[in-house]
Amino acid sequence: MRIDAHHHLWDLAARPQEWLDESELKPIRRDFGLADLREVAGAAGVDATVLVQVLPDFEETVEFLALAGESELVAGVVGWVDLTAPDVAEQLDRLRRGPGGERLVGIRHLVQAEPDPDWLTRPDVVAGLHAVRDAGLVYDLLTRPHQLTAALEVVRALPDLVFVLDHLSKPDIAGRIVEPWAPRLSELAAEPNVVAKVSGLVTEADWERWTVADLRPYVEVALEAFGPDRLMVGSDWPVCLLAASYEQVLGTAAELFDECSAAQRDLVFGGTAARVYRLGDRR
Numbered sequence: 001m002r003i004d005a006h007h008h009l010w011d012l013a014a015r016p017q018e019w020l021d022e023s024e025l026k027p028i029r030r031d032f033g034l035a036d037l038r039e040v041a042g043a044a045g046v047d048a049t050v051l052v053q054v055l056p057d058f059e060e061t062v063e064f065l066a067l068a069g070e071s072e073l074v075a076g077v078v079g080w081v082d083l084t085a086p087d088v089a090e091q092l093d094r095l096r097r098g099p100g101g102e103r104l105v106g107i108r109h110l111v112q113a114e115p116d117p118d119w120l121t122r123p124d125v126v127a128g129l130h131a132v133r134d135a136g137l138v139y140d141l142l143t144r145p146h147q148l149t150a151a152l153e154v155v156r157a158l159p160d161l162v163f164v165l166d167h168l169s170k171p172d173i174a175g176r177i178v179e180p181w182a183p184r185l186s187e188l189a190a191e192p193n194v195v196a197k198v199s200g201l202v203t204e205a206d207w208e209r210w211t212v213a214d215l216r217p218y219v220e221v222a223l224e225a226f227g228p229d230r231l232m233v234g235s236d237w238p239v240c241l242l243a244a245s246y247e248q249v250l251g252t253a254a255e256l257f258d259e260c261s262a263a264q265r266d267l268v269f270g271g272t273a274a275r276v277y278r279l280g281d282r283r
Contacts, residue, residue: 001047001048001270001274002045002046002047002048002269002270003046003047003048003049003050003075003232003269003270003273003274003279004041004046004048004049004050004233004234004235004237004250005049005050005197005199005232005233005234005272005273005277006050006052006166006197006199006200006232006234006235006236007037007049007050007051007052007234007235007236007237007238008032008051008052008054008236008237008238008239009032009033009034009037009051009054009064009067010031010032010054011031011033012029012030012031013031014063015055015057015059015060015063017029017054017055024242025242027241027242028238028239028241028242032237032238034067034071034073034074036238037049037073037074037237038073040237040245040246040247041073041246043246043247044246044247044250046073046250047270048073048074048075048270048274048279049073049074049075049076050074050075050076050077050078050105050234050273050277050279051064051067051068051074051076051077051078052077052078052108052140052166053077053078053079053080053108055080056080056082056109056110057080058080058081058082058091058095060079060080061077061079061080061081061095061104062095062098064077064079064100065077065079065095065098065099065100065101065103065104066098066099066100067100068100068103069099069100069101069102069103070100074103075103075277075279076103076104076105076106076277076279077100077103077104077105078105078106078107078108078138078140079095079104079106079107079108080107080108080109081095081107081128082128083107083109083124083125083128083129083132084122084124084125084128085124085128086127088127088128088131088132089131089134089135092104092107092131092132092135092137093135096135104137105137105138105277105278105279106132106137106138106139106140106164106277107132107137107138107139107140108139108140108141108142108166109142110142111141111142111143111147112142112143112144112147112170114147117146117147117149117150118150119147119150120141120143120147120150120151120153120154121150121153121154121157125154126154126157126158129154129158129161130158130161132161133158133160133161138161138162138163138164138276138277139161139162139163139164140163140164140165140166141163141164141165141166141169142166142167143165143166143169143170144169144170145169145170145171145172145180145181145184147169148169148181148184148185148187148188149184151163151165151169151188152184152187152188152191155188155191155193155194156191158193159191159192159193160193161193162193162194162195162276163193163194163195164194164195164196164197164232164276165185165188165194165195165196165197166197166199166200166234167197167199167200167201167204167236168185168196168197168198168199168200168201168218168219168222169181169184169185170200170204171185171204171218172204173201173204173205173206173210173214173215173218174204174205174206174210176214178217178218178221182221185221185222185225186221186224186225188225189222189225189226189230190225194226194230195226195230195231195232195272195276196222196226196230196231196232197231197232197233197234198219198222198231198232198233198234198253198256198268199233199234199235199236200234200236200239200240201215201218201219202215202240202243202244202248202249202252203236203239203240203242203243205243207242207243208243210243210244212252212255212256215252215256216256219256219257223257223260228257228260228264228265228267228268228272229264229267229271229272230272231267231268231272232268232269232272232273232276233250233253233257233268233269235249235250236249237249253268253269254269257269
């Protein structure tokens with residue numbers, strides 16, 4: 001199976017997206033629904049997808065699960081719960097008992113927006129992550145490079161929780177900055193309970209002038225650190241549309257992994273995501 005391991009959807013009438021108010025985001029300030037996804041994914045030969053939360057909103061996850069439950073395309077949902085609350089286990093149970101609850105595969109928080117670089121290591125957050133682990137889910141890490149130190153600490157504190165690093169922690173590709181992102185990424189990758197998504201890279205590059213060559217050094221670092229069995233490709237659609245089409249993003253990923261064997265490419269473009277998110281068990 002070819003799996004898009006990371007994308008979003010939103011309906012502005014049902015759930016306003018204030019983050020889209022910035023002028024440079026105007027090209028994606030419109031609705032993106034399941035029909036839109038089917039069109040672009042089908043054209044790109046994608047068999048299944050993982051829908052990822054956009055807002056820190058429990059009800060958004062409820063809606064995403066119901067949508068996934070009625071879709072053969074959306075095989076899993078990475079949702080949101082308040083990790084700082086004392087009732088994380090109960091929140092997760094509510095999600096699983098609702099429509100499409102069997103499609104819940106993981107939890108994510110917008111850590112990149114937290115002003116505290118050590119937010120992930122707060123005792124209440126760690127307690128919430130224990131509940132995620134106990135529920136048999138994975139945790140998607142949405143961090144920036146300066147937050148990787150805290151990410152490493154929490155990953156080591158929960159060795160039996162699988163962490164998925166989104167967007168390779170958003171390196172500054174436009175600025176061609178590799179250090180200290182690269183050694184921090186490699187240190188995180190040394191922990192066996194971490195995998196990573198090659199996703200969201202085109203929007204970390206120059207939106208107008210990026211090339212495959214601009215992205216390659218960052219993907220090479222990730223491939224060396226994680227290996228193909230711990231990497232998965234995601235489109236980050238529709239955010240990617242700021243810099244590239246859905247088909248361009250997946251085509252670029254194919255170029256970036258062109259020196260891998262067929263078996264390795266099968267892992268990066270589907271096998272890793274299916275295994276980590278246990279997608280076969282939930283469809």
